[in-house]
Amino acid sequence: MEPRRITSTRLIDEEGIIHHGDILLHADGTWSESNGDEDVLETIDGTNRVITRSFQNWHTHLPMMLNRSMGEGLPLMEWLQQSIFPTEKHVTRELIEIGTKAAVAELIATGTTFACDMYHHPDSIAPVIENAGIRGIVCGPTTSWPPSDSDEQDNGEVLKRLETLLGSGSLGDGRVEYGIAAHAVYTCSEETLLRAADLGKRYDAFVHIHTSETRKEVADCHEIHGMYPIEYLDSIGFLSDSTVCAHCGWVTKKEMKILAEKESHAVHCPISNQKLACGGTMSYPAMIDAGVDVRLGTDGAASNNSLDMRAEAKSASLIQRHDHWDATILDPVETWSLATKGSKDWITWDIDDIRLRPLGTNDRRLLANLIYSGGRCLDVFVNGRALRRDGKTISLDEQQAYNELETAAREYYSQI
Numbered sequence: 001m002e003p004r005r006i007t008s009t010r011l012i013d014e015e016g017i018i019h020h021g022d023i024l025l026h027a028d029g030t031w032s033e034s035n036g037d038e039d040v041l042e043t044i045d046g047t048n049r050v051i052t053r054s055f056q057n058w059h060t061h062l063p064m065m066l067n068r069s070m071g072e073g074l075p076l077m078e079w080l081q082q083s084i085f086p087t088e089k090h091v092t093r094e095l096i097e098i099g100t101k102a103a104v105a106e107l108i109a110t111g112t113t114f115a116c117d118m119y120h121h122p123d124s125i126a127p128v129i130e131n132a133g134i135r136g137i138v139c140g141p142t143t144s145w146p147p148s149d150s151d152e153q154d155n156g157e158v159l160k161r162l163e164t165l166l167g168s169g170s171l172g173d174g175r176v177e178y179g180i181a182a183h184a185v186y187t188c189s190e191e192t193l194l195r196a197a198d199l200g201k202r203y204d205a206f207v208h209i210h211t212s213e214t215r216k217e218v219a220d221c222h223e224i225h226g227m228y229p230i231e232y233l234d235s236i237g238f239l240s241d242s243t244v245c246a247h248c249g250w251v252t253k254k255e256m257k258i259l260a261e262k263e264s265h266a267v268h269c270p271i272s273n274q275k276l277a278c279g280g281t282m283s284y285p286a287m288i289d290a291g292v293d294v295r296l297g298t299d300g301a302a303s304n305n306s307l308d309m310r311a312e313a314k315s316a317s318l319i320q321r322h323d324h325w326d327a328t329i330l331d332p333v334e335t336w337s338l339a340t341k342g343s344k345d346w347i348t349w350d351i352d353d354i355r356l357r358p359l360g361t362n363d364r365r366l367l368a369n370l371i372y373s374g375g376r377c378l379d380v381f382v383n384g385r386a387l388r389r390d391g392k393t394i395s396l397d398e399q400q401a402y403n404e405l406e407t408a409a410r411e412y413y414s415q416i
């Protein structure tokens with residue numbers, strides 16, 4: 001596929017270096033300077049644009065767009081037991097598809113091209129991600145969690161279906177793959193955890209789990225097993241380089257060493273942790289010192305309430321500086337790198353958005369403005385396909401997604 005030429009523009013690369021001029025964006029995710037005489041798909045005026053890598057959201061529950069702003073003000077365990085779990089008993093495949101579509105619309109509109117998801121009925125989620133053109137790892141549970149009264153009880157059907165999906169390979173030329181979800185050590189039996197880890201090994205798939213999100217989870221785990229959650233997971237052989245551990249807010253240095261040794265991934269979710277008053281978030285500097293691969297994620301729209309990774313990046317930088325009394329932690333380049341780690345895709349931002357001004361000499365204030373002040377995402381390109389152009393998403397119908405969400409949310413709530 002021919003590249004796109006963006007003229008008189010700025011591109012911020014993975015090292016945070018700003019390049020000025022005419023730039024070619026290639027379908028394979030690379031970029032080069034343009035001589036002006038190449039065959040291109042289209043030429044875009046870049047004078048009002050800055051090009052960056054796209055955001056990568058490593059912890060989501062996309063269908064929970066349906067639960068946005070439910071149980072507002074409740075602490076985590078009450079929020080789960082009084083608000084989230086009772087509604088989820090009524091979740092259907094159709095509701096999951098509608099919630100996912102609205103969530104993907106928000107991801108694209110805010111410059112995110114990848115989500116590592118965890119939810120029920122992964123085969124209702126993955127096609128929505130595939131059709132909208134973004135990338136994903138769609139992790140489904142091995143048992144009927146959340147508990148469902150509808151079409152699936154925990155009689156082995158869910159596990160069988162997940163195995164079929166894992167064996168069916170990826171979707172969208174490798175853009176979307178299936179993975180395995182184990183909710184947490186306090187909701188999964190050892191048998192369920194081992195089953196998830198075993199599937200991960202057999203199908204070479206990612207295994208996604210919530211770990212050490214609250215102090216209570218950590219204290220309870222220690223009381224039951226005599227070990228903290230990551231030590232416990234390690235003791236049963238659960239951890240590998242395909243394990244994605246969301247939160248890691250209450251983690252000992254010993255556990256950080258384990259994560260580093262196993263090359264597991266730890267996902268910082270600062271907004272969800274603060275909103276649900278978990279009382280602790282990941283210590284990013286300690287994780288980096290221990291050699292852990294840290295990623296960033298929003299969590300679901302139910303606990304965040306946003307899927308906007310720009311806001312998550314700002315929050316990560318603020319909470320880490322605040323917690324460690326150190327204004328040098330997570331500077332704009334490192335913060336941007338954390339939020340976009342591994343991205344092969346390009347997005348552009350509207351430089352005429354007042355939030356990005358002033359630019360500073362040689363645009364040196366641009367990245368800090370973008371993280372701390374905000375910006376409007378104009379274009380999103382994945383594998384050479386434009387998912388969004390000039391501030392309008394074209395790979396899915398946003399208006400339809402919102403309309404369906406409104407109707408579905410009314411139906412969902414009426415069943416409680």
Ligand SMILES: [Zn+2]
Nearest residue numbers: 210246299300
């Ligand atoms: Zn979560």
